[in-house]
Amino acid sequence: MTHIGDSGLEQAGQNEGADILLTFAKREFNRSIQMTNPLRSLLAATVVATSFLAGCAGPMPRPEPLNCPKPQCPSCPACPQQGPVTTTPAAPAKPLERADWSDLPDWQTDRLAGALPALKQSCSVLARRPLWQTFCAELSSLGTGVSEVRLRQFMVRALRPWRLVNADGTREGLVTGYYEPVIRGSRFRSGANRWPIYGVPDDMLTIDLGAAYPELAKYRLRGRIEGRRIVPYWSRGEIDAHGDAFKAPVLLWAADPIDLFFLQIQGSGRILLPDGSMVRVGYADQNGYPYQSIGRWLVAQGELTLDKASMAGIKEWARANPSRLSELLQSNPSFVFFRELPSGNDGPIGALGVPLTAGRSIAVDSQSIPLGAPVFLASTWPNESRPLRRLMVAQDTGGAIKGVVRADFFWGFGPENGALAGRMRQSGEMWVLLPVGYAPN
Numbered sequence: 057m058t059h060i061g062d063s064g065l066e067q068a069g070q071n072e073g074a075d076i077l078l079t080f081a082k083r084e085f086n087r088s089i090q091m092t093n094p095l096r097s098l099l100a101a102t103v104v105a106t107s108f109l110a111g112c113a114g115p116m117p118r119p120e121p122l123n124c125p126k127p128q129c130p131s132c133p134a135c136p137q138q139g140p141v142t143t144t145p146a147a148p149a150k151p152l153e154r155a156d157w158s159d160l161p162d163w164q165t166d167r168l169a170g171a172l173p174a175l176k177q178s179c180s181v182l183a184r185r186p187l188w189q190t191f192c193a194e195l196s197s198l199g200t201g202v203s204e205v206r207l208r209q210f211m212v213r214a215l216r217p218w219r220l221v222n223a224d225g226t227r228e229g230l231v232t233g234y235y236e237p238v239i240r241g242s243r244f245r246s247g248a249n250r251w252p253i254y255g256v257p258d259d260m261l262t263i264d265l266g267a268a269y270p271e272l273a274k275y276r277l278r279g280r281i282e283g284r285r286i287v288p289y290w291s292r293g294e295i296d297a298h299g300d301a302f303k304a305p306v307l308l309w310a311a312d313p314i315d316l317f318f319l320q321i322q323g324s325g326r327i328l329l330p331d332g333s334m335v336r337v338g339y340a341d342q343n344g345y346p347y348q349s350i351g352r353w354l355v356a357q358g359e360l361t362l363d364k365a366s367m368a369g370i371k372e373w374a375r376a377n378p379s380r381l382s383e384l385l386q387s388n389p390s391f392v393f394f395r396e397l398p399s400g401n402d403g404p405i406g407a408l409g410v411p412l413t414a415g416r417s418i419a420v421d422s423q424s425i426p427l428g429a430p431v432f433l434a435s436t437w438p439n440e441s442r443p444l445r446r447l448m449v450a451q452d453t454g455g456a457i458k459g460v461v462r463a464d465f466f467w468g469f470g471p472e473n474g475a476l477a478g479r480m481r482q483s484g485e486m487w488v489l490l491p492v493g494y495a496p497n
Contacts, residue, residue, distance in 0.1 A: 148223035151424055151460045152488070152496045155219040157212055160432045160487055162445040168207045171430070174413035174449040178428040181408055191215070191491050215489040217432065218496070220424070220461045229461025231435045233480030234322050234419070235473040236404050238334070240311040241327040249309040251316050256341045256393045257304035260289050278344030289343045291389035296382065307396055308335060314374045317385055318367060320392035324404035338405055340395035347455045353387040367478030406452035414468030419452035424460040425488050427451065433463060435484030438476050461486050
């Protein structure tokens with residue numbers, strides 16, 4: 057269930073390495089693909105940034121010697137001693153810091169059985185990986201009726217806690233929330249249901265850079281063919297402008313465009329059809345543009361204050377300003393395409409490929425936390441100081457979920473959980489629990 061992040065306030069971060077992209081920009085790919093707009097801007101900015109960093113990498117220039125003025129008084133002030141001035145940038149903090157179980161607040165009182173279904177879902181994937189095989193085999197042998205005491209003893213014996221630390225050495229980060237929404241719609245277009253929920257477009261190309269350049273294996277470009285060139289794919293505004301001529305299958309038709317927008321942010325959801333049945337849809341692909349926060353756009357326009365730019369506040373503004381709805385939505389060029397999923401009472405499928413568990417699954421930056429791993433979260437309830445401290449499982453990712461101490465808390469299905477998710481913007485600490493014997497690089 058790859059999703060964007062929170063209710064629309066969090067802007068997606070970029071993790072591209074300047075040195076890698078600069079090398080990429082100078083090599084043959086730049087001759088075969090003529091890039092425009094976002095890609096060209098990204099590479100141009102990277103060149104500037106890399107040049108700046110290269111200029112600051114070595115010692116600062118030696119200052120010119122000072123000349124004392126001619127004596128105007130009995131004695132001249134002593135000239136300062138000259139010497140090279142060097143700067144040594146602070147090394148980023150290591151993301152994993154060895155911790156003790158006693159460091160985890162309320163570890164002894166959390167009801168670990170609530171996380172057991174999520175742990176077992178993760179093991180359906182992790183059991184095939186050598187690092188996790190022993191843990192998953194022993195977890196399976198505990199059965200479903202295991203006591204809290206025995207489950208806690210097993211976790212303490214099999215795992216070790218590692219505190220997550222940001223690159224700047226801080227230990228706290230942002231914790232937001234997301235949920236699985238339900239919106240009204242239909243399989244057929246009508247006056248009440250006229251907003252298309254698109255599948256993956258027929259003309260969108262996904263270019264895997266790792267096939268030609270192994271150092272870019274985690275990067276992919278979305279584009280389309282224009283004559284003999286590959287150019288960036290259509291932005292949200294351009295997709296809207298195409299109307300019925302847009303080359304993508306329509307899976308369903310939504311009744312409300314702002315609800316559909318938030319469905320794209322969440323990455324999956326259910327469509328309530330006129331006959332009362334539901335259809336589940338999930339993330340299939342995206343047009344390649346970085347997410348831009350419509351909440352921040354409204355704040356910048358002076359339309360909302362920051363404290364009012366929640367999901368509920370944005371929806372209220374949108375419905376009070378229908379003539380500006382397109383302007384609002386098109387401020388975010390990113391566009392998500394869906395696929396229809398089997399119906400069922402399980403949670404939506406996360407990036408790990410398993411159903412999410414309400415209140416126990418989180419989305420993380422998979423560059424910092426391995427997907428499937430247990431994570432102990434110490435935060436607070438949405439808009440409250442009441443502690444929210446419990447064992448979670450990293451089973452999803454999100455476009456705005458970037459950084460070491462960063463999480464998106466999956467609340468579950470429906471409007472009540474949507475209200476909690478929309479209000480959640482808390483500070484939190486995190487510990488990832490890894491098998492005994494694991495040694496970080």
